[in-house]
Amino acid sequence: MSTYVLIHGAWHTGKELVPVAELIAAAGHKSFTPTIKGNRPADPRSIGLAEAIESIVDYLALNDLNDLILVGHSYGGMIITGVADRLPDRIRRLVYWNAFVPNDGESLNDMLPAQYVELFESIAVQRGDGSVVLPFPIWREAFINDADLETAQRAFRALNPHPIKTLRDKISLKANPIEMPFAKSYVNCTEDISLPHHHPWHPRLSQKLGLFRLVQIPGSHELCFSNPTRLAQAIMDAGRD
Amino acid sequence: MSTYVLIHGAWHTGKELVPVAELIAAAGHKSFTPTIKGNRPADPRSIGLAEAIESIVDYLALNDLNDLILVGHSYGGMIITGVADRLPDRIRRLVYWNAFVPNDGESLNDMLPAQYVELFESIAVQRGDGSVVLPFPIWREAFINDADLETAQRAFRALNPHPIKTLRDKISLKANPIEMPFAKSYVNCTEDISLPHHHPWHPRLSQKLGLFRLVQIPGSHELCFSNPTRLAQAIMDAGRD
Amino acid sequence: MSTYVLIHGAWHTGKELVPVAELIAAAGHKSFTPTIKGNRPADPRSIGLAEAIESIVDYLALNDLNDLILVGHSYGGMIITGVADRLPDRIRRLVYWNAFVPNDGESLNDMLPAQYVELFESIAVQRGDGSVVLPFPIWREAFINDADLETAQRAFRALNPHPIKTLRDKISLKANPIEMPFAKSYVNCTEDISLPHHHPWHPRLSQKLGLFRLVQIPGSHELCFSNPTRLAQAIMDAGRD
Numbered sequence: 206m207s208t209y210v211l212i213h214g215a216w217h218t219g220k221e222l223v224p225v226a227e228l229i230a231a232a233g234h235k236s237f238t239p240t241i242k243g244n245r246p247a248d249p250r251s252i253g254l255a256e257a258i259e260s261i262v263d264y265l266a267l268n269d270l271n272d273l274i275l276v277g278h279s280y281g282g283m284i285i286t287g288v289a290d291r292l293p294d295r296i297r298r299l300v301y302w303n304a305f306v307p308n309d310g311e312s313l314n315d316m317l318p319a320q321y322v323e324l325f326e327s328i329a330v331q332r333g334d335g336s337v338v339l340p341f342p343i344w345r346e347a348f349i350n351d352a353d354l355e356t357a358q359r360a361f362r363a364l365n366p367h368p369i370k371t372l373r374d375k376i377s378l379k380a381n382p383i384e385m386p387f388a389k390s391y392v393n394c395t396e397d398i399s400l401p402h403h404h405p406w407h408p409r410l411s412q413k414l415g416l417f418r419l420v421q422i423p424g425s426h427e428l429c430f431s432n433p434t435r436l437a438q439a440i441m442d443a444g445r446d
Numbered sequence: 447m448s449t450y451v452l453i454h455g456a457w458h459t460g461k462e463l464v465p466v467a468e469l470i471a472a473a474g475h476k477s478f479t480p481t482i483k484g485n486r487p488a489d490p491r492s493i494g495l496a497e498a499i500e501s502i503v504d505y506l507a508l509n510d511l512n513d514l515i516l517v518g519h520s521y522g523g524m525i526i527t528g529v530a531d532r533l534p535d536r537i538r539r540l541v542y543w544n545a546f547v548p549n550d551g552e553s554l555n556d557m558l559p560a561q562y563v564e565l566f567e568s569i570a571v572q573r574g575d576g577s578v579v580l581p582f583p584i585w586r587e588a589f590i591n592d593a594d595l596e597t598a599q600r601a602f603r604a605l606n607p608h609p610i611k612t613l614r615d616k617i618s619l620k621a622n623p624i625e626m627p628f629a630k631s632y633v634n635c636t637e638d639i640s641l642p643h644h645h646p647w648h649p650r651l652s653q654k655l656g657l658f659r660l661v662q663i664p665g666s667h668e669l670c671f672s673n674p675t676r677l678a679q680a681i682m683d684a685g686r687d
Numbered sequence: 688m689s690t691y692v693l694i695h696g697a698w699h700t701g702k703e704l705v706p707v708a709e710l711i712a713a714a715g716h717k718s719f720t721p722t723i724k725g726n727r728p729a730d731p732r733s734i735g736l737a738e739a740i741e742s743i744v745d746y747l748a749l750n751d752l753n754d755l756i757l758v759g760h761s762y763g764g765m766i767i768t769g770v771a772d773r774l775p776d777r778i779r780r781l782v783y784w785n786a787f788v789p790n791d792g793e794s795l796n797d798m799l800p801a802q803y804v805e806l807f808e809s810i811a812v813q814r815g816d817g818s819v820v821l822p823f824p825i826w827r828e829a830f831i832n833d834a835d836l837e838t839a840q841r842a843f844r845a846l847n848p849h850p851i852k853t854l855r856d857k858i859s860l861k862a863n864p865i866e867m868p869f870a871k872s873y874v875n876c877t878e879d880i881s882l883p884h885h886h887p888w889h890p891r892l893s894q895k896l897g898l899f900r901l902v903q904i905p906g907s908h909e910l911c912f913s914n915p916t917r918l919a920q921a922i923m924d925a926g927r928d
Contacts, residue, residue, distance in 0.1 A: 346629065346659040354687045388828065395877075398660045402649035408884035418828040419880045421905070423662070446836045587870065587900040595928045639901045643890035664903070 207274050207297070208235040209444060212261060212288075214279030214304075215372070216339060216364040218244050222278075225429055228437035239264045241284055243368040250336035250366060254312070254374035258287035265295055274444040276300040279399075279426065280367075282410075283313055283376060289385055290378045299385070299414075300443045302392040302436075303399070303406045303426055306413040309378040313371070318404045329369045336366030348399045351424055352431040360430040383415035390443035391417050392436075394424035418443060448515050448538070449476040450685060453502060453529075455520030455545075456613070457580060457605040459485050463519075466670055469678035480505045482525055484609040491577035491607060495553075495615035499528035506536055515685040517541040520640075520667065521608075523651075524554055524617060530626055531619045540626070540655075541684045543633040543677075544640070544647045544667055547654040550619040554612070559645045570610045577607030589640045592665055593672040601671040624656035631684035632658050633677075635665035659684060689756050689779070690717040691926060694743060694770075696761030696786075697854070698821060698846040700726050704760075707911055710919035721746045723766055725850040732818035732848060736794070736856035740769035747777055756926040758782040761881075761908065762849075764892075765795055765858060771867055772860045781864070781896075782925045784874040784918075785881070785888045785908055788895040791860040795853070800886045811851045818848030830881045833906055834913040842912040865897035872925035873899050874918075876906035900925060 209229050211222045219238035226236035242260030243252030261284055265273070273296055277285035282304025289296050305316050314322050325337045332338070339348070341361055349357045382389065391411035400406055411417060420443040422428070428436040450470050452463045460479035467477035483501030484493030502525055506514070514537055518526035523545025530537050546557050555563050566578045573579070580589070582602060590598045623630065632652035641647055652658060661684040663669070669677040691711050693704045701720035708718035724742030725734030743766055747755070755778055759767035764786025771778050787798050796804050807819045814820070821830070823843055831839045864871065873893035882888055893899060902925040904910070910918040 342629075343657065346631075346657050350659040350661065351683070388824075390828075396660050396662050402653060412884060416825065416828050418832040419878050420832065421878050442833070583870075584898065587872075587898050591900040591902070592924070637901050637903050643894060 206233055206235065207444060208237075208270060208272060209274045209276060209440065210237045210239070210265070210270060211440075212239070212241065212275065212277045212281035212284050213244070214281050215367040216244075217278075218365060221360070221363055222429055224433040225437045225440070228434060229441060232437075232441060234441070237268070237270065241281075243371055244365055246365070250334050250368045251370065252368040253370040254283060254287070254376060257368075257371050258284055258291070261288050262291050265292060271295050272297045274298050274300060276302060276440055276444070277304045278302045278429070279304055280313060280371065282306055283371070286378065286382055287376055289387070290380060293385065293387070296387050298388040298390065298444055299382070300390045300392060300440060301411070301414070302440065303394055303397050304410070306382055306410045307376045307378070308381040308413065310375050312373055312375045314373055315375075316404075316410065317372075318401055325369060325372065332366070334366070335368055335370060337369045337372075338366050339364065349425050349427040349430060350398065351396055352427070356430055360427060382413055389414040389417040390420060392420045392422070392439050392443050394426065394428050395421055396424055397426040399426035447474055447476065448685060449478075449511060449513060450515045450517060450681065451478045451480070451506070451511060452681075453480070453482065453516065453518045453522035453525050454485070455522050456608040457485075458519070459606060462601070462604055463670055465674040466678045466681070469675060470682060473678075473682060475682070478509070478511065482522075484612055485606055487606070491575050491609045492611060493609040494611040495524060495528070495617060498612050499525055499532070502529050503532050506533060512536050513538045515539050515541060517543060517681055517685070518545045519543045519670070520545055521554060521612065523547055524612070527619065527623055528617055530628070531621060534626065534628070537628050539629040539631060539685055540623070541631045541633060541681060542652065542655070543681065544635055544638050545651070547623055547651045548617045548619070549622040549654065551616050553614055553616045555614055556616075557645075557651065558613075559642055566610060566613065573607065575607070576609055576611065578610045578613075579607050580605065590666050590668040590671060591639065592637055593668070597671055601668060623654055630655040630658040632660055633680050633684050634660065634662045635667065635669050636662055637665055638667040640667035688715050688717065689926060690719075690752060690754060691756045691758060691922065692719045692721070692747070692752060693922075694721070694723065694757065694759045694763035694766050695726070696763050697849040698726075699760070700847065703842070703845055704911055706915040707919045707922070710916060711923060714919075714923060716923070719750070719752065723763075725853055726847055728847070732816050732850045733852060734850040735852040736765060736769070736858060739850075739853050740766055740773070743770050744773050747774060753777050754779045756780050756782060758784060758922055758926070759786045760784045760911070761786055762795060762853065765789055765853070768860065768864055769858055771869070772862060775867065775869070778869050780870040780872060780926060781867070782872045782874060782922060783893070783896070784922065785876055785879050786892070788864055788892045789858045789860070790863040790895065792857050794855055794857045796855055797857075798886075798892065799854075800883055807851060807854065814848070816848070817850055817852060819851045819854075820848050821846065831907050831909040831912060832880065833878055834909070838912055842909060864895055871896040871899040872902060874902045874904070874921050874925050876908065876910050877903055878906055879908040881908035
């Protein structure tokens with residue numbers, strides 16, 4: 206039996222990962238789905254990356270979670286990297302699921318193509334409250350391309366405005382992921398086109414892990430909605446010893 | 447219920463797509479499989495690209511087809527792009543299935559590796575009637591690599607000599623695909639090696655669509671013969687809203 | 688009915704391919720799994736590439752095997768290339784399964800990234816008997832990433848120290864694979880990360896075959912342990928006419 210902590214991506218909360226966590230629990234593991242500070246309904250959207258990481262550091266300490274398989278999706282890759290750097294003794298393995306892999310001093314924006322950075326900044330200016338949202342056509346075609354329209358719409362309604370400062374802030378790490386002393390895996394969904402082909406998730410970001418285990422499955426960036434069963438299995442294949 | 451119009455590739459006719467169209471119809475949609483001018487038995491093989499496109503423009507007008515999901519395979523990508531440019535009000539979504547995506551002024555040959563252009567031109571010189579055929583070993587190994595020999599031979603016998611002028615002619619468009627105001631999808635068969643790896647279908651050609659939905663499935667360039675069921679599902683996954 | 692000869696990779700023997708060969712036999716074919724000289728228990732680990740190739744040349748002649756589908760895995764690609772160059776009249780088709788494809792004058796090391804060459808040389812220095820072994824963490828994460836830990840450990844125990852001279856020796860060929868007059872196929876497991884992404888198996892090595900048939904399946908470099916059934920089917924899809 207292992208302990209899985211699933212860290213959601215931008216615009217999401219832990220709640221959207223509950224179906225995946227329940228499948229992992231049904232296979233005999235413990236599983237947890239905290240929501241990062243900045244994505245909870247009452248949080249101010251002025252939150253930055255350090256506070257966001259700190260909120261998960263606190264969650265693990267408060268719940269005294271150890272020997273963890275810490276899983277990060279997309280933006281969640283920033284969070285699990287920062288948490289692992291702070292609490293290395295609590296980690297058994299890191300699992301990046303179509304997730305950003307930062308080195309010390311990098312921001313999420315540093316790993317985005319310029320077109321996305323510009324789009325998000327212009328949306329944030331329009332909104333004026335420190336948050337950014339995704340336009341539905343991009344969500345539909347490039348984030349959840351493997352689902353039917355009803356699923357795409359329902360999932361879109363579950364999204365929350367994301368604090369843009371967490372995308373701009375550079376992470377501060379004592380060690381880069383390649384130097385971290387525990388095992389690492391990368392789960393890559395092969396139809397994930399949320400990042401364009403010239404800036405892919407894998408191998409561009411996965412290679413920053415050094416020796417890592419690759420698990421690939423069909424699916425879009427939002428497999429948590431389109432096929433939680435396939436995703437849960439992939440996370441367990443990535444997370445096992 | 448949607449309306450699908452399936453446009454075949456070089457050397458094919460609409461007849462070879464009937465099994466796919468029937469599966470789409472069985473799922474509750476209308477489906478049509480016209481044959482492009484130049485590929486019908488009685489057509490002269492001197493036909494050029496503009497006439498080929500015009501024949502499908504006429505077909506859509508004659509049958510008063512609207513709100514279409516217009517699907518193009520391979521060379522058929524040239525045709526659907528030209529048709530959509532002429533009849534934008536009849537289109538709901540373009541679906542490119544391992545298809546060429548031309549910008550204004552480009553020919554199919556412009557998107558082929560030089561080795562294929564030279565091969566096709568030399569075959570056309572030998573034939574002397576304006577048409578080109580595929581050598582069986584290339585068909586067997588690189589076009590229909592996922593089928594058994596009997597299927598490969600049967601499908602090969604269904605092919606017709608293709609008017610080479612349609613490969614040479616540059617397309618004339620008022621707008622490039624990226625500027626066209628309707629949704630676009632790209633269906634990519636992951637074992638399609640009919641174009642060599644340094645000139646792949648996806649992402650080299652798909653990226654010319656700008657924002658597009660990717661659907662990927664296992665299969666060769668000729669999945670219409672080797673697995674029509676899988677192909678029909680992929681086309682519907684690509685074509686839905 | 689065809690005749691399949693399966694040539695194992697480095698650190699393996701023919702014995703580990705018996706489950707695959709049995710599945711091929713159950714489908715109505717003849718199948719053979721010789722062990723290359725240098726990998727048998729009693730062989731000296733000073734064996735070089737020419738002797739290794741010679742041992743399979745002798746095996747085919749001794750058993751009078753003809754009209755062969757000769758399949759090579761990984762290092763086995765060096766062997767089948769050398770054997771086909773020596774005995775072209777006995778070959779019907781070559782099948783490379785995540786295998787090295789050498790041209791005349793190339794060594795396996797010439798196709799490895801420098802990091803692996805250095806690692807293997809340093810391990811060989813430590814061992815001092817002319818052989819190299821794989822460290823378990825690399826085996827677990829990058830060679831057999833799709834299996835559970837028990838399978839990974841059991842398979843690891845079956846490995847034998849590999850003669851490093853066979854990796855260093857340059858092959859001597861009368862013709863490069865692209866010039867060889869029989870059909871060729873490449874089986875590519877899509878999660879094979881035993882070679883890093885900037886030195887992939889396919890298309891980097893497969894393209895050296897010229898016209899070839901691609902068969903792709905999910906799986907790691909060691910699909911013979913993690914899913915012999917899927918591998919046997921892929922080999923037969925690659926090997927049929």
